[in-house]
Amino acid sequence: MSGDRSAGEDGNAEYGRKKFRRSPSHFADRITADGRDGWPVEPGRYRLVVSRACPWASRALVSRRLLGLEEALPVAVADPIQDSRSWRFTLDPGGRDPVLGIGFLSEAYDARETGYPGGVSVPAVVDVPSGRLVTNDYRQLTLDLATEWTALHRPGAPELYPQDLRDEMDEVMDGVHRDLNNGVYRAGFATTQDEYAAACRDVFRRLDALTERLSGQRYLMGETLTEADIRLFTTLVRFDAVYHGHFKCNREKLAENPVLWAYVRDLYQTPGFGDTVDFDHIKRHYYQVHTGINPTAIVPLGPDLSSWLTPHHRERLGGRPFGEGTAPGPVPEAERVPEGHRP
Numbered sequence: 001m002s003g004d005r006s007a008g009e010d011g012n013a014e015y016g017r018k019k020f021r022r023s024p025s026h027f028a029d030r031i032t033a034d035g036r037d038g039w040p041v042e043p044g045r046y047r048l049v050v051s052r053a054c055p056w057a058s059r060a061l062v063s064r065r066l067l068g069l070e071e072a073l074p075v076a077v078a079d080p081i082q083d084s085r086s087w088r089f090t091l092d093p094g095g096r097d098p099v100l101g102i103g104f105l106s107e108a109y110d111a112r113e114t115g116y117p118g119g120v121s122v123p124a125v126v127d128v129p130s131g132r133l134v135t136n137d138y139r140q141l142t143l144d145l146a147t148e149w150t151a152l153h154r155p156g157a158p159e160l161y162p163q164d165l166r167d168e169m170d171e172v173m174d175g176v177h178r179d180l181n182n183g184v185y186r187a188g189f190a191t192t193q194d195e196y197a198a199a200c201r202d203v204f205r206r207l208d209a210l211t212e213r214l215s216g217q218r219y220l221m222g223e224t225l226t227e228a229d230i231r232l233f234t235t236l237v238r239f240d241a242v243y244h245g246h247f248k249c250n251r252e253k254l255a256e257n258p259v260l261w262a263y264v265r266d267l268y269q270t271p272g273f274g275d276t277v278d279f280d281h282i283k284r285h286y287y288q289v290h291t292g293i294n295p296t297a298i299v300p301l302g303p304d305l306s307s308w309l310t311p312h313h314r315e316r317l318g319g320r321p322f323g324e325g326t327a328p329g330p331v332p333e334a335e336r337v338p339e340g341h342r343p
């Protein structure tokens, strides 16, 4: 290895003239109530490392807020701009995460596996006592927060992965993953016209289908929020800011689709969703890091964010956002997204 740890799934070095592929998460240990992988759920033992720019990491930020796990699973926020050693803690005093004491997330990967040659990705969960990475498997992570961390959930936490809906949810989430969560990346990093066109069509075909599904019901699974909405939200909230321009998914803007634009604003305005979103980190990361597709690294000024807070009127569809539960409380002071990074 040359020491370049930035060449990940959506980094720069990995895409030449070949089909965009996302490499599977390498570290897939699970933190569970019974600790069967050696990692029991314990308050304060682990640190969730995220970039607020990253849609995969942002799922965990939303779940953690909705479930009230902020104290049990503290968070480290990486600088949205990676350097050749990948994610770094340059937002923290002295350029080090105050709890893990490291400057680069790669140090936790190395502590787990010496000479690990793969990309260093977020989200990542690190075991604080040993400083070792536990998992970077974003798919399982949020499901485990919902189903394995229950002893530490706040009173009134919603059920995000209800047993009786799992089959249907898995199917919905698979389609959303293939065509949207990952589809926008396939379009953005395509290196042939045909590959781009196919991916871009998949994106809008899926958005059309979701428009129909969401025109008569408030949330993806009906009247209550679930993990499926979280996974859709993290892509939709980035759509006009980065996927429309930077990834060329530009048949139309989300703001031109009345159903989905109202749906995503409804979520944005729901405690636990919008309060995790940092538009400055999102825009700077995509436009400045992916210099293969944006060689000048210029970050566009738009879009205007003020409309995110306008009335969405989706409450007319009824629904009980948190089911039997309640909305989460305010964002902990230290985790507030700075003014100027949000509407």
Ligand SMILES: N[C@@H](CCC(=O)N[C@@H](CS)C(=O)NCC(=O)O)C(=O)O
Pocket: 005, 006, 007, 008, 009, 010, 011, 022, 023, 024, 025, 026, 053, 054, 055, 056, 086, 119, 120, 121, 122, 123, 136, 138
């Ligand atoms: N590792 C995940 C995806 C998570 C991911 O792609 N995160 C991005 C940020 S949005 C990242 O950390 N990329 C840097 C890298 O992989 O080197 C996977 O299994 O597909």
